[in-house]
Amino acid sequence: MLRRRAHWVMILASLLLALVLRAVLSAQGLPTQPSDVHHPFGIQVIDEATGRGVPLVELRTTNEIRLVTDNAGWVAVDEPGLMGQKVYFSIDSHGYEFPADGFGNRGRALEVRPGETVQLKIKRNNIAQRLYRVTGQGQFHHSTRLGLPTPWRHPNMNAQVMGQDSTQAVVLGDRILWTWGDTARVSYPLGNFATSGAWSELPNRGGMDPSIGIGQTYMVDDSGFSKPMFKNDIGGTVIWMHGIFTLEDNQGQTRAVTHYSVREGLGKEHRSGIAVFNEDKELFQQINQFSPDSRLYPQGQTFRHTDNGQAYIYFATPYPILRVPANWDAVFDPKQYEAWTCLEEGTTFDTCSPRLVRDANGKLDYAWRKDTDLVDAQRQRQLEQAGHIEAGEGWLQTIDIDKGRKITLHRGSVRWNDYLECWVMIANEIYGEESNLGEVYFLTSKSIPGTWEKAKKIVTHDKYTFYNPVHHDFLDQADGKLIYFDGTYTKQFSATQVATPRYDYNTMMYQLDLSDDRLNSVE
Known part of the structure; x- marks a missing residue:
């Protein structure tokens, strides 16, 4: 009985103390409830030429609070202590410019009021218009916090993907097959290092307007995370793919084909070759291996073009100086690949002693040559720096x-x-x-x-x-x-x-x- 009575005495004392504190705070003019941080102040930065919200614009306060606009160009300001204040925001973005004041400062002082919004115009110096971030988390982070509608089915998280590297994509049937390299996850620092994939509909087949978004559906594992598109049996390695394209196999079925490389990041390569996408299993299957001394293999981004009656798959690196006949058997044979090069056929690039081909007048002789190393822009630069070719000669x-x-x-x-x-x-x-x-x-x-x-x-x-x-x-x-x-x-x-x-x-x-x-x- 005494314990029960003591219990109720403590509860009554706590309530009395709370009432006293509330009265003291009220008498001093101090807030008795949390501030209106759950009603943020919204700032939208728009392209002055198009009126479209600009993503990736940084707004920074004088005490270095850093806010970056989302895909719709919004930031939500809910910093305790700034509500009701006139706050200066510096405004900066790659390829965009906000007007400068008389001191050269580029920004604006705004009255930060809960639940209100303001729009600011920014000049685009880039010729291309930045539209949206495709991958990762929080593409419409600020819009969501402001309670604004968003046009994407997954506006802030898709397949638990936090970060993703380098896009390769092809049209396969009525859908687009998207692939990316190393993929960061939300639950652990190590993610998917064997390529990620997703599907989307073509814009003219029910897909989104590309000016608004893509609408990708990821291929996921049992946990819902973007799954590996390759099976990897070598621990501590990644699998990167390059040069994806579509081609009819010997049975007349259109397949997605790519080069794969099992490697230690930017370091040692363990094996490489050609892989073909199994649409039923949603996996790339490693069909063959190229010899480690193979000079030519799929790289970069691809396109198809016919030269002298022969159809080729070209590989842009970024210059289209690598190709292979658009034939199923040819793409699996590294000896069928050709480089547009000035090196002697069958030779390897050597900065110290390059085997260059010159005509009778001493001019570099470029031609399509099999089993011969590429001389891309960086290699050409090396030859110039080493004095093997003159500047402007390549x-x-x-x-x-x-x-x-x-x-x-x-x-x-x-x-x-x-x-x-x-x-x-x-x-x-x-x-x-x-x-x-x-x-x-x-x-x-x-x-x-x-x-x-x-x-x-x-x-x-x-x-x-x-x-x-x-x-x-x-x-x-x-x-x-x-x-x-x-x-x-x-x-x-x-x-x-x-x-x-x-x-x-x-x-x-x-x-x-x-x-x-x-x-x-x-x-």
Whole structure:
């Protein structure tokens, strides 16, 4: 009985103490309930030319609180202590510019009020328009917190994917097969390192408008996480794939085919060869292995083109200087691959003593040669630096037409474009001025392999990486006037030490309007 009475006395004492504290706080004018942080203040940053929300815009307060706009261009401000205050936000974004004040500061002071919103316009300097982050978590993070509708079925998490690297995609039947490299997961630092995959519908077959999104359905494991697309029997290795394409097999069935590489990241390769996608099992099956000394194999992004009556699969690296006959048996035989090269047939690239082919006048002789190493832009640069060829002598002489300087392209894609009636290349530069690996260019050519001499910058990054861009021609609109490309946004290989929250190590989609007058100088 005494214990029960003591229990009730303690409860009454606690209630009395709470009432006293509430009265004291009220008398001092202090809040007696949590602030309205559950009703955030919304800021949307929009492209002044299109009125569309701009993703990847950073807003920063004077005490270094950092907010980054989501796919719809929104940030939700719910910082305790800032509600009801006039708060200055600096505003910055790769390839976009907010007006500067008299002191050179680019930003705006805003009255932060719970539940209210404001819209700010930003100027786009990029020719290409940034649309949305394709992969990862929280694409509509701020929109969701503001209670706004979102256009995606999975607006903030799909297949437990936190980060994803480098897109390869093909149309297989009535669907698009998407694949990516290393994939980060939500539940542990180590994720899927044997390639990830997803399906989506073609835009003209029930799929989303590509200006809004993709609508991908991942292939997942029993836990719901994006599953490996390859079986790997070598611990501590990754499986990367390159050069995916479709081809009819000997039974007339269209199959997705790719090169695979089992390796220790950027280091030692254990084996490589050709793999074919099993649509029933939703796995790539390793069909054969190439010899370790094979000089040529699928790389980069692919397209089909007929030369002198023979159909070929071309591999853009980013220049289309590698090909194989579009024949089922040929793609499994490394001896059938050809390089557009100035090396003697059957030789390996050697910086110290390259075996170059020259004609009677001493001019470098380029031709399609089997079992012969590629001389891509970086290798050509090495030959120039070593004094084996003169500057301007090699096949690849690409100039930034705005700055009049030679540039070295790293990776990209080549596609035929009906609107321009020529081949178009989207590629990124290595050793760039604004960023080491983040400047993206547009080029055209009337022929293949082409010379690709004029390059126009369409996307820039400030000390950040945007690599392996790829133009998805199956998303083209208006007879090719509007094209779409994505690439991997990451701090890797850059001078940046601090990653962009949510965006880092994920793919970003851009739209390029080929009717833009600024592109005319490329033709």
